[in-house]
Amino acid sequence: MAREIHVISPKDNTGTVISRNMAKGRVVEIELDGAIQSIEILKDIPYGHKIAVRPIRKGDAIWKYGLGIGTALTDIQVGDHVHIHNIESNRGRGDLYQVATAKEAL
């Protein structure tokens, strides 16, 4: 059977949805830590978006590729959609930059 959630690294707490049928209420099997686990899907999640595969607490790092891609803004349950509504970037933000300052710097 085709895989529906792709987890890159064992360290990751998110997986990428590679199915177009990730509908709320379904139970999907994924392989995690060498064992098959069942995850109940808590929301409809579009193809290409992230799903929590481990419990995440507010303030935890979000892991994908085995690397940190942001921080949780809320607690996130396994099976929930992980996106801009519940995580934020740890890196630079555009609103901290100003075009005028950059011109001076050149």
Added chain:
Amino acid sequence: MSDRFWGYIRPNGSVGIRNTILILSGTIYANSTAERVAATISGAVAITHPLGRCQVRPDLRMTFKTLVGMGKNPNVGGVVVIDHFREEGCTAEDIAAEIAKTGKPVEVVNIRRAGGAIEATAEATRKALYIKRELSKQKRELVSVSNLLFGLNCGTSDTSSGIGSNVALGVCSDKIIAQGGRSVLAEVMELMGAEEYIRQRSVSPEIGEKIVGYIEHLERRALASGEDIRGSQPTGDNILGGLSTIEEKSLGAYMKSGSAPIINGLEYAEECTQKDPGVYVMYTPGHGSESITGIAAAGAQILVFSTGGGHTISHPIMPTIKITGNSESFALMKDTMELDLSGIFRDELTIEQAGELIYEEVLETCSGKLTKSEILHEQTGFAIHRVGVSI
């Protein structure tokens, strides 16, 4: 013991995977003559471009350095440089003199001195004829993978890129470096958000800062022209596609560099003279052809281009293997794509197996197997990065 491939050993000891005769246009006004010559000479490749005249000094130097890099690339066996007049700082003579330092045959033809475009075509064709005949005698020899400078690039990315083909490409890069080879990662704009990991992987704090400096510099240049890249990343399309943060997007691109140490940074089109095995990061923009041309100028013999959406990009002198993790894209763009790695998502291929497939394709191509784009004369991958206005 390292794996080996069949390559052409150059007078300076570098190893090419092709034995191309290059017809190099020094300025835009020599383009048509260069194309006529290349069309006549079997196996010749013309490199033409819109530059070399009326450029601000930093741009003219970049054009010069890039054209010299094309001639010096180990895949090139001999060169005819053509120009139409004299552009101080970028004359055909200056370009040829730099290329000749490699010991390979280089000739110069000047259209005005030859007596016009037709005479120049005849003169350059005859010079190319004799170079080609000499080159045709050279045989391939078995050499170590450690001779490879391996180019990494991605473009027209989709969901499958960051989680599939880029990760597999990183495995291939690590395998080449483990045998003494080197890789070039570029597209520094797409490393914005990966700064901390770059610092951690660099061999020293100074090298880490040098490369992070590239990212900041390119970002400031974009800001100065009114484009707030950081503030607009990830783009609306990216967010719809499922990318939530700038580091998530950048790290997806960064994955293609594997896990080997970052040895040094390279300016755009700078020759990679340092021999330490590992990853070198070149200051190039996200523009695919400008980026892979910078990598070819560094001396890379081969490049793997990871593309979720499929692509036609192919550099005229550096065979460009295209891979995708999206089976639909492969089907739609099959005429210019080499590897469909979508089995990663169907439990048919592990990432390691996919990396191994890329590696095997790289080695076969190094020994002479042609890419589809080479067979089709697809030469869409040459462009020179610019920093200023035309004057």
